[in-house]
Every structure is written in C-alpha cells, then in structure tokens.
Amino acid sequence: MAETTSLRIRLVTPDRIFVDGTADSVSLPSRTGYLEVLYQHAPLLAEVGAGEVTIHGGNIGDRVIFVSRGIVEVLPDRVTILAESAIPPNEIDVGEARQELEQGQRMWNEAGDESKRYAEANRTIYEAEQRLAAAQGAGHSA
Amino acid sequence: MANVLDLRRRIRSVKNTRQITKAMKMVAAAKLRRAQERAYASRPYVKMLSSVLDSLIRRVDIYDPETGEARHPLLVARPEKKVTVVIVTGDKGFAGAFNTNVLKATNQFIGEHSDVDLDLESIGRKGRDVLRRSYSVASFSDDRKMEHRAAPRSRKARIEIVGEHTGMLDKLTFEKAAHLAHTLVERYTACESDAVYLVFNEFQSVMTQRVLVERILPIMEVGKQDIASATEIDREQREEMVRAAHTAGVSVQSEDTREADEEASKFGTAQVDYIYEQPPRQLLQELLPRYVATQLYHAMLESAAAEHASRMTAMDAATNNASEMIDKYTLTMNRVRQAAITKEIIEIVSGAAAL
Numbered sequence: 001m002a003e004t005t006s007l008r009i010r011l012v013t014p015d016r017i018f019v020d021g022t023a024d025s026v027s028l029p030s031r032t033g034y035l036e037v038l039y040q041h042a043p044l045l046a047e048v049g050a051g052e053v054t055i056h057g058g059n060i061g062d063r064v065i066f067v068s069r070g071i072v073e074v075l076p077d078r079v080t081i082l083a084e085s086a087i088p089p090n091e092i093d094v095g096e097a098r099q100e101l102e103q104g105q106r107m108w109n110e111a112g113d114e115s116k117r118y119a120e121a122n123r124t125i126y127e128a129e130q131r132l133a134a135a136q137g138a139g140h141s142a
Numbered sequence: 143m144a145n146v147l148d149l150r151r152r153i154r155s156v157k158n159t160r161q162i163t164k165a166m167k168m169v170a171a172a173k174l175r176r177a178q179e180r181a182y183a184s185r186p187y188v189k190m191l192s193s194v195l196d197s198l199i200r201r202v203d204i205y206d207p208e209t210g211e212a213r214h215p216l217l218v219a220r221p222e223k224k225v226t227v228v229i230v231t232g233d234k235g236f237a238g239a240f241n242t243n244v245l246k247a248t249n250q251f252i253g254e255h256s257d258v259d260l261d262l263e264s265i266g267r268k269g270r271d272v273l274r275r276s277y278s279v280a281s282f283s284d285d286r287k288m289e290h291r292a293a294p295r296s297r298k299a300r301i302e303i304v305g306e307h308t309g310m311l312d313k314l315t316f317e318k319a320a321h322l323a324h325t326l327v328e329r330y331t332a333c334e335s336d337a338v339y340l341v342f343n344e345f346q347s348v349m350t351q352r353v354l355v356e357r358i359l360p361i362m363e364v365g366k367q368d369i370a371s372a373t374e375i376d377r378e379q380r381e382e383m384v385r386a387a388h389t390a391g392v393s394v395q396s397e398d399t400r401e402a403d404e405e406a407s408k409f410g411t412a413q414v415d416y417i418y419e420q421p422p423r424q425l426l427q428e429l430l431p432r433y434v435a436t437q438l439y440h441a442m443l444e445s446a447a448a449e450h451a452s453r454m455t456a457m458d459a460a461t462n463n464a465s466e467m468i469d470k471y472t473l474t475m476n477r478v479r480q481a482a483i484t485k486e487i488i489e490i491v492s493g494a495a496a497l
Contacts, residue, residue: 012190014316014439016183030419045194046419047428071194071429073409073416080409082190084316084432 005039006058008078011065011086018086019065024057026079028072029130037074044074048083050130052137064089066134068127092135101128146482149475153468160464166236167457171390174450178392181345181443188436189406192365195429199364202422215331216430219360226261226304226326226335227251228358230342230442231269232449233311238456239379240343240449241268247353247373248273248341252301259297261335263305263322265442270306279303311446316439323435330359339370342441343448348387348394351375351448358437361430383451386458 009026011019027036029051048070055063070083104124111117199217229248231241248269252260262277264270280295280302305325310318329335338359345351355370362368375383387394418425 012187014184014187014436015180017186032419042417043414044417044419045422045425047425069432071191071425073194075414080190082187082194082409084320 007037007039009055009058009060009081010079011053011067011081011083013083013086018083019055019060019063021055021060022058023055023060026056027052027054028079028081029053029067030072037079040076041074041079043076044072046072046074048072048081050127052089052134053081053086066092066131068131089134089137092131094132094135097128097131097135101125101132104128144474144478146475146479149471149478153471153475156464156467156471160461160468163457163460163464167386167390167454167461170450170454170457171387171392174392174447174454177443177447177450178345178347181440181447184440184443186402186406188440189365189403190409191429191433191436193407193409195364195426195433198422198426198429202426214426214430216327216359216361216434219362220333220336222255222258222337224259224261224335225255226263226329226338228263228265228322228326228338228340228342228438229269229273230311230340230445231264231266232445233267233308234453235268236456237449237453238459240452241266241272243353243373243375244341244343245269245272247355247371250371251339251341251355260301261304262301263307263326264303265307265310265322267308270303270308273303277301277303279306311442311449314439314442314446316435319439319442320432320435323431323438326359326438327431327434335359340438340441342445343452344372344441345444345448345451348383348392348451349380351380351383351451356441358434361433364433379455382459383455386455387451389458390454392454 006022006024007026009019009021009023010017025036025038027034028046029049031047031049034051035046048067050068051066053065053067055065065086066089067081067083067086069085070081072079072081101124104121104127107117107121107124111121227248229244231244235241248262261280262273264273278299280297305322307318307322310322326335326338330338337357340354340356340358342354342356343351344354352375353373354367355372357368357370384394420428
C-alpha cells in the first residue's frame with residue numbers, strides 16, 4: 001500500500017468479524033452521542049450505544065450497519081468496534097423491535113422504585129427506538 | 143442352525159441400520175464443520191474483549207488502596223457457601239459418551255462439594271433428564287421470569303435445580319447466552335451464589351478435547367481459564383475420533399489462528415494514553431458482565447462442536463460394527479447354504495448307490 005490516509009475498520013461481533021476493510025471516515029454511535037472518526041484521530045476508548053455505524057469511502061464502499069452494545073477502540077490509523085449485535089438496517093425485524101419496545105415499557109412500569117431497573121428499562125426502550133428509527137430510515141414500511 | 147431365509151432377513155435389516163447410521167454420521171460431520179467454523183469465528187471477539195478488559199483492570203485501580211477490597215462486585219471472591227453449577231450437555235442422544243462424560247464430571251464435582259449448597263442450571267435436555275431424577279427443582283417465591291431469580295428463596299434441599307434450558311443449543315444466539323449470563327451475574331451480585339462453575343466439553347479441534355470444570359465467577363484473571371478440573375479424552379477415543387473425521391472429510395487439526403489471535407490481543411492495549419469517553423471504571427462495569435456472557439457463549443459453541451464430533455464418532459463406530467456384522471452373517475449364510483447343498487448331494491448320491 002502506498003502512503004495511506006485511510007483507516008482500517010473492523011467490526012467484530014461474537015459470531016464473526018462483520019466488517020474488515022479500509023475507509024476514509026466512520027461515524028459511530030457512542031453512548032453519549034455520535035462521533036465522526038477520521039485518519040489521525042487521537043486514541044480513544046468509548047462505549048458504543050445503539051445506533052448506526054456509517055462507513056465512508058475505502059475499499060468496502062459506503063455501508064451503514066446498525067449496532068448495539070459494544071466498545072470501540074480508536075487509534076490514529078485504525079478503528080475497531082466490538083459490538084454484541086450488528087445488522088444492516090434493512091434486515092431489522094420491525095415486529096421484534098416493537099415487541100422489545102413494549103417489553104421495555106412494561107419493565108419501566110414495573111420497575112417500582114429501583115433505580116437499577118429503571119436504567120435497564122430505559123436502555124431497552126432506547127435501543128428498541130433506535131432500532132425502529134434505523135429500520136424506518138432504511139425504507140421499511142412502518 | 144438358522145436357515146438361509148432367516149439369515150438373509152437379518153442381513154437386510156442390519157444393512158438398513160448401517161445406512162441410517164452412515165447418514166447420521168455424515169449429517170453430524172456436516173454439522174461439526176459448521177459448529178467448528180462458528181467456534182473459530184467467535185474467537186476474535188473473546189480475545190479482544192479479554193485484552194481490553196485486562197488493560198482496563200490494570201489501569202483502573204480495582205482494589206481500594208485503603209480497604210483492599212475490589213471495586214467491582216464480579217471481582218470479589220467470597221468463601222464458597224452457595225455455588226451455582228452450569229452444566230452444558232446436548233439435547234439429543236446417540237452421541238457416544240458425550241453426555242455421560244459431562245454428567246460424570248458433574249457428579250464428581252457434587253461429590254467434592256458435599257458441604258455447600260449447590261444450585262444446578264442445566265443447558266441441554268439430556269443433562270436435565272438425568273439431573274431431574276436425582277434432584278428436586280427449586281421453587282421461587284414468585285414464579286416470575288428469569289430476571290427475578292436473584293431474590294432470596296427458601297431451600298428445600300441442599301442441591302436444587304434452579305434453571306433448565308432445553309433447545310437452547312440448537313439455534314444458539316449470543317442473546318440467549320447473554321440472557322442466562324445476566325441471571326448468573328444478578329445472582330452473584332445479590333450474594334445468592336458465591337461462585338459459578340461451568341461444566342462443559344471444551345473443543346479446540348478433533349484432536350484436542352476435554353471435559354472442563356471452569357470457574358467463571360468471580361473473575362480472577364481475565365483472559366485465563368480458571369480450571370477446577372479437566373478430563374482429557376483417552377487415547378483410544380481420540381484415535382477413533384480422528385479416524386471418523388478422516389472418513390467424513392473433516393479437518394482434524396485446528397486452524398492456525400495464532401496470527402489473528404495476536405492481532406486481536408492488541409485490542410485496547412496500545413501503549414498510548416487513551417481518551418476515555420466514559421470513565422474507565424464505568425467501562426469496566428459495562429464490560430465485565432459481558433465478558434461472562436461471552437465465556438458462556440463460547441463454551442456453548444464449543445460444546446455443540448464437541449457433541450457433533452462425538453456423534454460422528456459414535457455413528458462411525460456403529461457403521462463399522464454393522465459392516466462387520468454383515469460380513470459375519472454373510473459368511474454364516476453361505477456356509478449354511480453350502481451345507482444344505484452338500485447334504486442334498488450326499489442324499490442323492492447315497493440314494494443312487496442304494497439302487
């Protein structure tokens with residue numbers, strides 16, 4: 001490879017290495033908001049929330065992948081994302097996401113005054129909402 | 143002596159059996175190949191997660207400098223008074239000694255822990271069936287879902303079955319494993335169990351397999367197996383396995399993953415000052431339960447591969463036995479037929495001589 005200014009991107013799930021390639025930029029859903037990573041980014045470790053990873057340029061083309069629950073390591077020349085689940089948005093099961101949303105709401109109602117369970121319920125709701133949003137963005141009929 | 147017709151029937155029946163066992167062997171081999179691939183494919187994730195955790199643990203002072211206590215509940219070791227044992231067996235039989243070996247290790251473990259309370263969690267129908275015969279199922283104060291099992295309960299017996307998961311291995315997803323791991327973690331943090339052991343068949347390749355009793359909670363050292371006992375398969379069995387694998391066209395050696403492993407172990411450990419978007423402690427808190435889930439998932443994947451390997455071997459042996467039987471019967475049948483012919487000729491000859 002010649003003088004390179006592209007990032008090496010890897011997205012690893014418990015099942016397999018989902019993406020392995022290069023890209024010019026990648027945007028990630030961290031727990032506190034989206035980040036855009038370019039070449040020569042400062043080293044960073046962050047928790048990944050639910051949302052879309054968008055990969056631009058490079059040898060694997062533009063791709064959008066919905067991920068949830070993970071951690072990302074950013075180094076100047078490479079980005080490695082560990083995620084519990086990764087799925088292209090157009091393969092998201094809308095019905096399942098809805099069910100999850102309902103379950104989250106039920107958990108929220110049942111949580112009583114335990115803050116831990118509230119947090120968990122909120123998280124489930126958030127994830128389900130993100131998933132639905134991503135699915136709709138991909139052109140699913142609602 | 144049996145007559146020719148009977149023998150011919152016998153041979154036909156054994157031939158049918160052979161056909162079935164042969165088909166089962168090929169199916170098991172195909173499934174083994176897939177299971178093996180899945181187990182290999184899940185390795186990078188495990189490696190990466192353990193290396194990042196390892197480096198986080200070193201960076202965060204997990205032990206309180208004043209009291210010397212660990213700051214994360216999953217790292218705290220307590221005296222083992224209540225122990226949870228997760229037993230991974232298969233859902234189906236016809237797999238040689240696969241299920242028996244796991245249960246033997248379990249019984250040994252139970253024997254060794256005769257003075258503590260044991261909670262058994264069985265994955266796989268075969269294990270459940272056997273355990274149910276000897277132990278009672280725990281009753282929870284309210285039969286709500288898995289998530290609420292962390293609540294204290296009154297015990298009726300020293301050893302109780304707290305959970306059964308049948309059909310989980312068939313279409314194993316990470317989510318299912320994570321769900322179970324969540325329950326285990328909850329129980330551990332609620333002090334409802336003081337240690338969690340996993341009994342399963344480890345499968346690195348057809349050549350390298352063993353029954354392991356591994357402690358997964360508390361986490362003593364990330365990335366290292368905390369093995370309580372291990373039983374290697376004996377040589378004879380291994381040779382049989384290798385033979386079966388050869389005839390079914392399954393590769394015997396494990397893939398060379400050293401390079402990939404090394405690459406994966408660099409994750410999160412570069413010698414630079416990372417910017418932590420979340421405080422490292424929070425990251426640790428997020429990741430430790432996930433590490434447990436990953437270990438569980440990996441163990442189940444390996445156990446599935448081992449089950450298929452074991453079934454393949456058992457069916458290979460059955461096929462060989464059937465072939466031997468057919469040969470034997472064919473020989474006897476020919477002898478009987480020849481004897482009959484000889485007898486008839488003698489009769490004719492002596493009849494002619496008497497004329």
